[in-house]
Amino acid sequence: MVNSKRGISRREMLRLMGVGTVGTALGSHIAYAQSVPESGTFRFQIESGPGTDFVAVVDAFIEEHPEITVEFSQVEAAVVGVDWQRIAMEAGAVDLISNENPKFLKLDPVLKAGLIQPLDGYRDLYEWDDWVLAAALRRSSRGGQLWTLPLYYEICGASYRKSVLESFDVGEPQTWEEFIQMLEKFKAAGLIPLTNGHRGFSQIQMIHYQFWASIGGLSGPGSITDVIFGDGKFTDAPSVEAAQAILDIYNAGLLDPDVLSITQDDGNERFISGAAALNVTGTWFYSEMQRQFDDDWDMLTMPGPGGGPIWCTGETEAMVIPAAAQDPDAAALFLDFCVKGTGAKILLERGNLLATKAFGELAIPQIQRLPIITGDESSLLIFGWLPQNSQDAYQQGLGGILAGAITPAQWAQQVQDAWERDIEDGQIPEDRSDLL
Amino acid sequence: MLSTKLMRYALYALVILLALPFVFPSLWVLMASFSTNTQITMDSLALPDRLYVENYAHAWTGAKFSTFVYNSLAVSGSVTVLIGVLATMLGYAVSRLDFPGRRLLLLLIMMAIVTPVFSYLEPLTRVVRHLGLANSRTAVILTTTATFLPVPTLLMRSFFLTLPEELGDAGRVEGASEWGVFRHIMAPLARSGVLTVLIFAFLWSWNDLLLPAVFLQAPDKYTIAYAITTLKPAGFRQDHVTMFAASIISTGPMIVVYLLLMRRFIAGLTVGGLRG
Amino acid sequence: MSALASKLRPRPLESWRSASSKAREQWLLALVLVTPALIMMGIFVFYPALQTIGLSFYKWDGISPDMGNFVGFKTFARATDNYPFSQAIKNSLLWGVVGLFVPTIIGLIAAALVEDTNLRPKPLFRFAFFVPYFFSMAVAAALFTRVYDPSYGMINQVIQALGFTDVKPQWLGDGRIAIYAAMGVFVWHETAFCYIVFTAAIQQIDRSLYDSAKVDGASEVQVFRYITIPSVRDVATFVMTIMLIVGLTPFAVVFPLTTPGLGGPYYSTEILPTLIFKKARMGYNASEAAALGVILLILVIGIVTVFLWFRERTAPKD
Structure with missing residues (x-):
């Protein structure tokens, strides 16, 4: 040529x-x-x-x-x-x-x-x-x-105040049912059960990672690992069900009704002011919480329908x-x-x-319990694994689901299409099995 | 008599109603800039219990807006001077001088007006990088000047066209060179046009977001508009008051330009600028 | 600017050999005056613009040392066969129409109301209508993220204060209204510019025209229709052209409102510039960015040309 x-x-x-x-x-x-x-x-x-x-x-x-x-x-x-x-x-x-x-x-x-x-x-x-x-x-x-040598680890989850959970007499939910019950209790008390920000950098994806990990397990078919490193597709059941679960809690008024309008920083403010009980965030928010609440805080990972809590981790x-x-x-x-x-x-x-x-x-107790220290297996925090096309489809599409513009199945198809396009464009290695 | 008085009241009501959407948000921002973050999230329409002038101090030093104002002044100032000089030169050439290719040049200038910088963003960043100007105010100054130049050039051209040709001929009879005619007769006469162009260039470069966003990576080089849009307080929190105070600070140079020069800007815009 | 085009007609030029010393001197001076500007525009406008066109026919990620293959129009097909692109085109066109008419008409009416009536004090009203322009467009958009906030935002707080406690629009979160909310910022800001230029134009109109119209018994509206509007025609063309160009690329509004998930929610505020920015700056898709750039270029040139042609065609004959 x-x-x-x-x-x-x-x-x-x-x-x-x-x-x-x-x-x-x-x-x-x-x-x-x-x-x-x-x-x-x-x-x-x-x-x-x-x-x-x-x-x-x-x-x-x-x-x-x-x-x-x-x-x-x-x-x-x-x-x-x-x-x-x-x-x-x-x-x-x-x-x-x-x-x-x-x-x-x-x-x-x-x-x-x-x-x-x-x-x-x-x-x-x-x-x-x-x-x-x-x-x-x-x-x-x-x-x-x-x-490359990654120095940090990041883990996403939902942060909470220990005292708030105690006052509602609930612990960290181990099942989807417990999780929903917990959110319902917060809602009944007039709190925003779970806050999150979509405008700007959408952190709805952090909810999706957690539900998906919970539903798909660590390595089963359609799990996060299977899609990123294997032959799984975004259109496989676990990812679609996870997206549906977000829509369900949104429609039930268990997710912040302003989620599409606010940024994650607004969400953090709602959590810190006490207006919201849970806040979707990650370990990057730890030092701020430590500063705000002394020891009265921690982070949980949210179980999805039919699954238990599984942490999502990623290097940075x-x-x-x-x-x-x-x-x-x-x-x-x-x-x-x-x-x-x-x-x-x-x-x-x-x-x-x-x-x-x-x-x-030397780490604080909130870190001591995380899989990085305990050695427990964890799933993937997939932000950064997706190149621009798929990341845009993933992130914007989750907002589209909540807005009723597309169904979870349509969203999954769009992400899968974008993902395949990224592979075709050479933005993702064809064979990724050795990274697993 | 009554009806004219009524008409008068109706007129005032109408204009005030029309002006309200333009003024009210600005007043809200001004008020909020003296408030506290808690107050704003609780009830943003309420007056603060006292004037929190420290918001401005924090924006100026803590959030480093003194640096950003300096950067913006440096960038906009340089762009303004460059455009003033280049547009005057180019505008004079395409309006008052006969030379081969003049028509083509005018066409190029008009093409440049309708060529949005977004359309060639990627190659432009490559050019800048190749010139070793990545992450520099110089890159912003040069690209802003080059991309904004066409409109001021056309303004200057129209302006020169309103000046009577006889003035130049008179100079030539007196023995002035072509350079002399430009430098000592025509250019001084075009002063109000140049002033209009300078203000134009300043307003536009002060307003610009894209080129700083593309060419500045280090925060100590940010312009104020870019700094405000990317303002990120520590700890993933929201800091409304600093942002509001910084925005009010950013209006300073614009208000100065308005109060001192707008009358002449308006005059310059119409005397020749837009009649072409 | 439409009148400009008519001034572009060629004039017979003398050749260098037969040229008078005046002509030769003019050529030299022109060379001196034109060269610096031309070099700058050559490097930072024309060269990259041409490169864009070349790049759009290749498949290249923007980072591999190998520039990839010549693929003809395939890159265009890839860049345009998706939902974000159709949203971007739809929004860009809509935004162009809004830019063309809304700030210009409001600006003209406001200018006429202040200048053509016995409103006092005029400087105060002029200041009031110009206030938005003190903020740069991007700063205005950043401020409006707060104005539009669903809970503490100014608009929803006013709605609450007026007693509509259950009305709580999600200005930037609702895909059906987010684009209009974004346009609102644009109109808010750009009207001030149109206003000040029209003010200048109206101040230049010969006052005796108004006086004789009054003597003939013309109403205020008739004066506006038959004197003010025709008098500011050229200025209007200039302002509308600028608004059209700015309106087709309102990046400075959309960027602060939606960054870094540009164009959200769900592509409802996507415009060609955000799409280009994402492909070129947030991902590795240089060729697609270039193809979108060419499309934007054609769009802007086409629309502006049609607009200027229309203005020229409908211009009153002198």
């Missing part, structure tokens, strides 16, 4: 994309023997949200490793799109960067573009397998190589070392500092849930 009659020449396109830099860099990392550096400098960039916690980590690192220089910067990337890391990596401006999560939306495109280097040398050198959760490492691998703050990195050894030393060194301790103490087993005993 190489000919000169195209609208834009390929060479020009490549030049524009900065592929030159990448090409040079791809060769360069081989020159490094992966080792513990005696001195060095690395440039580290991260999103400003989690970045706040990393300020302290970087300070501690510099104190412990005066031989290494760190150039640290933060980026506000929540709204500007998915490609800020790509820009930094293409420009050869960083040696270590947080690529947010190791899923199809974030990892596979930069991998395809040849922008990052494998971490297996460091994995062996620092024995990360002994520390980082096996599932996290597996999902961060492609083609048998480790491409997945660090990558760009192919163009000038000092990957120094960057990797810092990563290890966050896996089992003082860095991990600092991150944990600040209320983050880590993808490493280090210092687990």
Whole structure:
């Protein structure tokens, strides 16, 4: 297909994309023997949200490793799109960067573009397998190589006040029936039983993950795992039933009637003010709750019809070392500092849930009970696993179900179509079984 | 007599009724900016128990809006100056100079007006990245100038066309060069047109969201409009009052422009600007 | 701007050889004056616009080093065969119509009411109608997320205060009204712009026209119809063209109202720019974004051309 009659020449396109830099860099990392550096400098960039916690980590690192220089910067990337890391990596401006999560939306495109280097040398050198959760490492691998190191874990659920549950004489629901009874009690008392925000970044999807995990189980046909890594479809019964269950609680007035109009931040306010009894959120909300309520809070995972409570977990703050990195050894030393060194301790103490087993005993009780520490099996928090087409269909469609614009079955079909389109477009690997 | 008086009251009632939807939300925002988050969620129409001026202090320093105002002024200021200069030059060339390709150039300018920047967003970001301008105010300034330039150029063109040609010829008889005619005769005469264009450029670039959203990644470079739309308080909470206070702060330069220059803006807009 | 087109007719040019020194000097000056602007527009407008057209015929994710294959119109087919796209087209067209008529007509009526009557004090009323423009469009939209909030929002609070306690519209959550709520912000903001320009135009109208009409016994409405409207015709064309272009790409409104789930709820506020932004900036679909860009380009050029042609055709003969 190489000919000169195209609208834009390929060479020009490549030049524009900065592929030159990448090409040079791809060769360069081989020159490094992966080792513990005696001195060095690395440039580290991260999103400003989690970045706040990393300020302290970087300070501690510099104190412990005066031989290494760190150039640290933060980026506000929540709204500007998915490609800020790509820009930094293409420009050869960083040696270590947080690529947010190791899923199809974030990892596979930069991998395809040849922008990052494998971490297996460091994995062996620092024995990360002994520390980082096996599932996290597996999902961060492609083609048998480790491409990214997730530092955080995220778990979604419904947060509650312990005192409120006590005053209603209810515990964490173990079945759908118990869950509904609990919501009914809240409703009868004039509370918003379960608040949630759809406008902007829809967190109705967090309800769907939990119901779906509960109905489909950990690995059965049509379970989340089966769809993401196997041959399952979004149109299989568990996902559709989960969507129907959301519609049912909405129609019964058990879900915040304003859900479609408000943002999740509004939902958080309703929960904190006491107007709402349960709030759909996740571990990212832990530090705020700890600040607001001392110990009088916790989070549960909601059972769906016919199932028990199953946690949905997902990796995040997945660090990558760009192919163009000038000092990957120094960057990797810092990563290890966050896996089992003082860095991990600092991150944990600040209320983050880590993808490493280090210092687990220091965590607050609300974290101690989560599957990451207990070792229990968990399902998938699938945000980030879906590329843009399917994510848009998934998220917008859940709103469409509540608005009565589509049925759960139609929604599932639309998501499945978009998912297949994403596979066809090469945004998702055809065979994903080795990630499981 | 009675009926004219009645008509008068009816007129006032009508205009006030028409103005109400435009004024009321702004007043609500102004009031809420002096209130508290709790008060707003409880009863947003009620007056606050006192004026919480600290909201403004918090927006200005705590939420770093001093930085955003500075960024916006830097971006809009540069865009305004660039557009003022370039539109005057280009406008003069296409209205008062005879040169081959003038017609084609005018056509290009008109095409540029109807080419929305969204249509070439992706290649544009690539160009910017290739020039090494990713995540920079310079990128916003240059792209904003280039994409806004056509309309001010046409305004300047219409403006120059209203100036009598004889003035230029008189200058030429006096021995002025073509540059001299432009620089010392025509351009000074077009002052009110230039002022109109400057205000136009300032209003529009102050208003813009897309280009800052695409080209600025680091929060310390955000413009105020972009910062307000992405304002995210810590802890996944809602912070209405800071947002309201920041919005009121953002109107400052616009109000100054209105009070000082709007009369001349209006004059400039009509004297020549839109008659073409 | 319609009149502009008529001024584009070519004039015979002298060739360089036979040109007088004046002509030569003009050519040189033109070169100097035109070049900087042309370079800027070339780099940041024309070159990427042409690239878009090229890119739309390829299948490329925007990140792979290999640009992918030439696939002809397949990318267009893929970008348009879905519900979000049809919503975006529907909403864009609707928004174009609203932009064309609503802010312009309200702005003109408001300007006439203030300027053509003995209303006092005029500066106060002018200020009042211009107030929305002090906020930038995006800030206005961000503020309206609060104005529209179902519980503490200004509108629902006013409805409550008026005694309709069981009326609680979900302005931004109800797919049937969200698009109109978004347009409301647009109209709120852009009317101020139309208002100020029409004010300028009306102030320029020769007062003696009004006086003689009054002497002839014309009513206020007749004066408005037969003097004001025809006098501001050119200005109206200018304002309407701007509103049409802005109305076809109201990203600054939709972005703050729905970010980052742009175009929600359930695609009810989807417009072509949000779709392009999602494909190009939130996912890896450079080719589809380019194809949508070409469609937007054709849409805007087509509609604006038809509009200007219509205005020119219906223009009164001098």
